[in-house]
Amino acid sequence: MAQLKAGYLFPEIARIRNAHLEKNPDAKIISLGIGDTTEPIPKPITDGMVAAAAALGTKEGYSAKGGYGPEAGQMELRKTIAEKLYKGTPITYEDVFASDGSKCDISRMLQMFGSGRKIAVQDPSYPAYVDSSVIMGHSTGFNDAVKQYENITYMPCGAENDFFPDLSAAKSAELIFFCSPNNPTGAAATRAQLTELVNQALESGSIIIYDAAYSAFVGNPDCPKTIYEIPGAEKCAIETCSFSKYAGFTGLRLGWTVFPEALKFSDGSSVRQDWTRMMGTSFNGASTVAQGAGLACLTDAGLAAMGDMVAFYKENAAILKRTWEEMGYKVYGGTDAPYVWVSFEGRDSWEVFTEILDKTDIVTTPGAGFGPAGNGYVRCSAFGSRENINEAARRLKESFSK
Amino acid sequence: MAQLKAGYLFPEIARIRNAHLEKNPDAKIISLGIGDTTEPIPKPITDGMVAAAAALGTKEGYSAKGGYGPEAGQMELRKTIAEKLYKGTPITYEDVFASDGSKCDISRMLQMFGSGRKIAVQDPSYPAYVDSSVIMGHSTGFNDAVKQYENITYMPCGAENDFFPDLSAAKSAELIFFCSPNNPTGAAATRAQLTELVNQALESGSIIIYDAAYSAFVGNPDCPKTIYEIPGAEKCAIETCSFSKYAGFTGLRLGWTVFPEALKFSDGSSVRQDWTRMMGTSFNGASTVAQGAGLACLTDAGLAAMGDMVAFYKENAAILKRTWEEMGYKVYGGTDAPYVWVSFEGRDSWEVFTEILDKTDIVTTPGAGFGPAGNGYVRCSAFGSRENINEAARRLKESFSK
Numbered sequence: 001m002a003q004l005k006a007g008y009l010f011p012e013i014a015r016i017r018n019a020h021l022e023k024n025p026d027a028k029i030i031s032l033g034i035g036d037t038t039e040p041i042p043k044p045i046t047d048g049m050v051a052a053a054a055a056l057g058t059k060e061g062y063s064a065k066g067g068y069g070p071e072a073g074q075m076e077l078r079k080t081i082a083e084k085l086y087k088g089t090p091i092t093y094e095d096v097f098a099s100d101g102s103k104c105d106i107s108r109m110l111q112m113f114g115s116g117r118k119i120a121v122q123d124p125s126y127p128a129y130v131d132s133s134v135i136m137g138h139s140t141g142f143n144d145a146v147k148q149y150e151n152i153t154y155m156p157c158g159a160e161n162d163f164f165p166d167l168s169a170a171k172s173a174e175l176i177f178f179c180s181p182n183n184p185t186g187a188a189a190t191r192a193q194l195t196e197l198v199n200q201a202l203e204s205g206s207i208i209i210y211d212a213a214y215s216a217f218v219g220n221p222d223c224p225k226t227i228y229e230i231p232g233a234e235k236c237a238i239e240t241c242s243f244s245k246y247a248g249f250t251g252l253r254l255g256w257t258v259f260p261e262a263l264k265f266s267d268g269s270s271v272r273q274d275w276t277r278m279m280g281t282s283f284n285g286a287s288t289v290a291q292g293a294g295l296a297c298l299t300d301a302g303l304a305a306m307g308d309m310v311a312f313y314k315e316n317a318a319i320l321k322r323t324w325e326e327m328g329y330k331v332y333g334g335t336d337a338p339y340v341w342v343s344f345e346g347r348d349s350w351e352v353f354t355e356i357l358d359k360t361d362i363v364t365t366p367g368a369g370f371g372p373a374g375n376g377y378v379r380c381s382a383f384g385s386r387e388n389i390n391e392a393a394r395r396l397k398e399s400f401s402k
Numbered sequence: 403m404a405q406l407k408a409g410y411l412f413p414e415i416a417r418i419r420n421a422h423l424e425k426n427p428d429a430k431i432i433s434l435g436i437g438d439t440t441e442p443i444p445k446p447i448t449d450g451m452v453a454a455a456a457a458l459g460t461k462e463g464y465s466a467k468g469g470y471g472p473e474a475g476q477m478e479l480r481k482t483i484a485e486k487l488y489k490g491t492p493i494t495y496e497d498v499f500a501s502d503g504s505k506c507d508i509s510r511m512l513q514m515f516g517s518g519r520k521i522a523v524q525d526p527s528y529p530a531y532v533d534s535s536v537i538m539g540h541s542t543g544f545n546d547a548v549k550q551y552e553n554i555t556y557m558p559c560g561a562e563n564d565f566f567p568d569l570s571a572a573k574s575a576e577l578i579f580f581c582s583p584n585n586p587t588g589a590a591a592t593r594a595q596l597t598e599l600v601n602q603a604l605e606s607g608s609i610i611i612y613d614a615a616y617s618a619f620v621g622n623p624d625c626p627k628t629i630y631e632i633p634g635a636e637k638c639a640i641e642t643c644s645f646s647k648y649a650g651f652t653g654l655r656l657g658w659t660v661f662p663e664a665l666k667f668s669d670g671s672s673v674r675q676d677w678t679r680m681m682g683t684s685f686n687g688a689s690t691v692a693q694g695a696g697l698a699c700l701t702d703a704g705l706a707a708m709g710d711m712v713a714f715y716k717e718n719a720a721i722l723k724r725t726w727e728e729m730g731y732k733v734y735g736g737t738d739a740p741y742v743w744v745s746f747e748g749r750d751s752w753e754v755f756t757e758i759l760d761k762t763d764i765v766t767t768p769g770a771g772f773g774p775a776g777n778g779y780v781r782c783s784a785f786g787s788r789e790n791i792n793e794a795a796r797r798l799k800e801s802f803s804k
Contacts, residue, residue: 001514001676008682011473036469046459053455053691056654057448067438068652071413100502100655100689107684111513112403115539131683137517137539250470251690252458253502274403280410281533282509287502287689288653289455 003134003149005142009127009369010034016354017363024361030392032320032380033363035183035338037248039312039385042305045247045296052292065292069285072276073098073256077291080298081256085241089228091258095272097279098294100286101255102213102240103128109209109238109257110136112278113175116151120173122165123154124184124367124374126211129177147372156373159332159343163187167197171204179211181218184370184379185341186317186333188223194230201236205266208237213255216246216310218336234260238271245313245338246306247297254290313338316389317382323393324380328402338382341367349375360395405536405551407544411529411771412436418756419765426763432794434722434782435765437585437740439650441714441787443695444707447649450698454691467694471687474678475500475658479693482700483658487643491630493660497674499681500696502688503657504615504642505530511611511640511659512538514680515577518553522575524567525556526586526769526776528613531579549774558775561734561745565589569599573606581613583620586772586781587743588719588735590625596632603638607668610639615657618648618712620738636662640673647715647740648708649699656692715740718791719784725795726782730804740784743769751777762797 006012013033021027041049055061065074072078075093082093099105106128110117115137121129130149133139139149148154153173155165163185170176178197180189189197201208210227218225226241227233242255259272285291296302314335321334324342334340344352349366356364356378365381367374382389408414415435423429443451457463467476474480475498484495501507508530512519517539523531532551535541541551550556555575557567565587572578580599582591591599603610612629620627628643629635644657661674687693698704716737723736726744736742746754751768758766758780767783769776784791 001516001679004679008679010470011678011682034470038465038469040461040464040468041458043459046456049455049458049691050452053451053695054448056443056451056650057445059442062442062650063440066442066650066653067440068412068436101686103686104684107510107513111509111537114403115517128683135513135680135683248458248464248468251468251687253686253689276413277403277406277409278537280413281530281537282506284503284505284655285653287655287692289451289691290689293455 001135003139003141004131008131009365013363013365016357020357027361029361029363030384030388031363032384032392033365035245035381035383037245037250037383039248039309041248042302042309044299044301044305045293048296048302049289049293052289056288065288069288069291071279071283071285073286074291077295080295084298084303086226086228086258089226090234090262091228091260095258095260096256097259097275098254098256098286098291099283100253101244102211102242102257105240105255105257106209107132108278108282110138111282112274117174118151118153118172119175119177120153120155120170121177121371122157122179122182123372124157124370125177126179126183127370130371154371154373157182157185157187158373159330163332164189164193167200170206171200173206176201176206176208177211178208180223181214181337182333183214184339184365184367184374186337186339188218188220188336190222191224191230194224194227198227198230198233198236202232206236207263207271210237210239212239212241214245214337215241216306217314217338220336223336228258228260234262236263238263243294243297246310248309249290249293252290252293254286254294313382316384316386319389319393320380320382323396327397327400334382340380340382342378342380343376344378345376347376349378352378356400359399362392362395403537405541405543406533410533411767415765415767418759422759429763431763431765432786432790433765434786434794435767437647437783437785439647439652439785441650441711443650444704444711446701446703446707447695447698450704451691451695454694458690467690471690471693473681473685473687475688476693479697482697486700486705488628488630488660491628492636492664493630493662497660497662498658499661499677500656500658500688500693501685502655503646504613504644504659507642507657507659508611509534510680510684512540513684514676519576520553520555520574521577521579522555522557522572523579523773524559524581524584525774526559526772527579528581528585529772532773556773556775559584559587559589560775561732565734566591566595569602572608573602575608578603578608578610579613580610582625583616583739584735585616586741586767586769586776588739588741590620590622590738592624593626593632596626596629600629600632600635600638604634608638609665609673612639612641614641614643616647616739617643618708619716619740622738625738630660630662636664638665640665645696645699648712650711651692651695654692654695656688656696715784718786718788721791721795722782722784725798729799729802736784742782742784744780744782745778746780747778749778751780754780758802761801764794764797
């Protein structure tokens with residue numbers, strides 16, 4: 001813990017936002033900061049959730065789903081996830097573990113793998129990978145000169161390499177974090193790129209921790225929605241995903257992680273079996289009401305409603321992307337992801353973040369918060385009401401047109 | 403992970419139960435095994451929960467409580483817990499962190515404290531303390547001769563010491579797990595005993611991790627419901643608690659852990675601040691619907707309903723206790739806890755467990771599953787319908803009368 005250089009990114013940003021509000025009590029803040037959903041949960045899904053909640057008040061309902069559930073999740077939910085989201089892949093329901101979210105699973109995974117592992121991450125990347133690794137003792141300290149933690153391999157992803165890293169840096173890594181569509185850059189990896197990643201991991205004996213939290217936003221048919229579309233991935237990859245961004249479950253807490261049966265440690269023992277033991281010891285199942293809501297998500301009506309919601313946020317992303325482009329900025333992401341990654345080449349991203357907040361009362365996220373290669377960029381999240389997104393576009397144009 | 407000698411206790415027992423059912427498909431199994439609540443959640447509480455769920459379908463409700471909540475829990479819930487359950491103690495709402503349960507918090511705590519800590523536990527005790535410690539690298543291996551993990555101090559608690567340990571063994575411990583009312587022995591520590599514990603921790607610089615999951619069952623006015631009734635505890639103790647056994651939230655997942663402001667590491671830095679960072683990195687808040695239900699628990703109607711539920715389970719415990727006593731067994735616990743701890747002195751507890759299952763189709767928990775000093779006992783949980791408890795009593799009398 002003592003090695004961590006700063007507070008976790010998003011609480012830090014919330015602190016700065018609150019300080020700004022204190023100084024400017026009349027500011028009408030618009031948050032394009034943390035990727036937090038804003039639209040209500042669609043009715044077919046809330047109906048399922050309300051029914052799950054009400055059932056806990058009845059003798060029958062409580063005895064069916066009221067007590068301790070299996071740590072891996074309700075069988076019906078695991079089966080439905082496997083059937084609706086992993087059809088045509090080698091994944092079975094026994095590989096699917098429901099949980100209270102990817103962030104929590106990532107921390108538990110790093111705990112399971114034990115300290116001192118060689119870890120590689122995309123740079124920039126979702127800060128929980130590195131921060132959880134540091135807490136779990138996978139790093140030996142912070143190197144202030146390069147703004148990187150020791151013993152963690154940072155693989156730069158920028159405009160110069162089309163946001164896909166030079167994987168050769170990760171050849172000796174035991175664990176490779178890879179997020180696609182990427183948070184924060186919005187880049188979705190293609191089938192060819194993921195095949196390269198999988199092949200290298202198979203060759204080097206690395207385990208990929210594949211974060212697919214934004215896979216619902218993939219529109220490009222050349223970009224897989226799950227890594228298990230790539231042959232061999234079931235032997236080298238864990239995939240973690242979530243209902244948060246699909247269905248507005250950020251506060252409800254429901255995700256899942258896939259540990260394929262074929263994934264083994266170098267001694268041939270089962271990773272899935274260790275995960276089962278890990279979950280049994282440190283977790284007691286996702287909230288039964290959240291699991292009921294998750295099941296409702298995967299009905300035909302639920303899937304359709306989620307599709308509408310994702311389309312809505314994608315339209316927001318398109319508006320933001322267009323806005324920055326029209327102002328003359330280089331912009332990445334925003335087509336297969338809810339994040340728009342804006343280049344302010346040569347500038348310090350915290351400074352740009354502050355300037356945007358001061359001039360427009362809009363909260364973004366400074367790219368450097370995701371790793372040193374994120375400096376020079378800011379991330380704009382497309383989660384917001386249409387009204388707020390349009391108003392944000394107006395304010396940005398007023399103050400940041402080149 | 404590799405150091406763990408066996409699967410986590412309760413999934414193991416579920417496995418044995420299922421095997422028994424396969425061999426005896428007509429068996430009418432009664433579970434007095436895992437301490438899992440069986441009665442529906444009372445109406446004033448499900449009403450609150452249903453309202454919280456339904457609100458997520460509305461624009462207003464979603465924007466109030468739908469997105470990422472604070473990792474430490476909704477302010478209103480933290481304030482209400484502090485006000486209703488810690489009045490008259492030094493604890494403020496800022497010290498209270500809501501979560502998805504004590505078991506999960508225990509694992510995160512052991513992660514936060516870093517590996518290689520000197521840990522002391524009551525023996526027997528809730529298996530998550532030791533298992534999570536082993537996973538986190540606080541032990542160096544298992545000593546088969548004494549059935550204990552190395553580098554963990556086991557403090558035996560048995561009839562011979564009235565289930566309160568000789569604390570001198572824990573003088574060099576950095577972390578002391580203490581559970582009262584105790585799981586599995588059912589013993590509730592008195593004010594004098596807890597004062598001894600707190601004073602020693604203050605003197606030795608140990609941190610107590612006090613598990614108060616069963617405090618609602620305390621009837622004896624000489625036994626505190628929270629360790630913060632003891633002067634100085636706020637300087638040496640973390641307290642973890644849960645709605646699970648109060649209100650039937652085992653599947654809903656809502657608990658809390660108290661990190662008092664006055665609790666410092668030996669270098670004077672704040673433990674609460676590290677916990678805040680830990681939760682920010684590895685957790686995203688308890689499910690908002692569970693938090694809504696938790697708030698409903700703490701209204702006057704909710705508190706009254708929880709009181710009725712606890713009284714119901716206590717009556718179950720009294721029935722079980724009386725049953726064993728009438729058959730001539732020495733029985734402990736069961737008055738200030740939902741657990742009845744039955745002595746089978748000189749016998750192997752797994753053997754007794756199997757005999758009970760084979761003869762009566764009743765699942766109990768073998769004492770040895772909680773640590774070596776638990777051998778010679780079985781734990782009977784009082785969670786069950788009255789009908790099942792009475793039927794269990796009848797079957798036990800039929801097969802186990804001395």
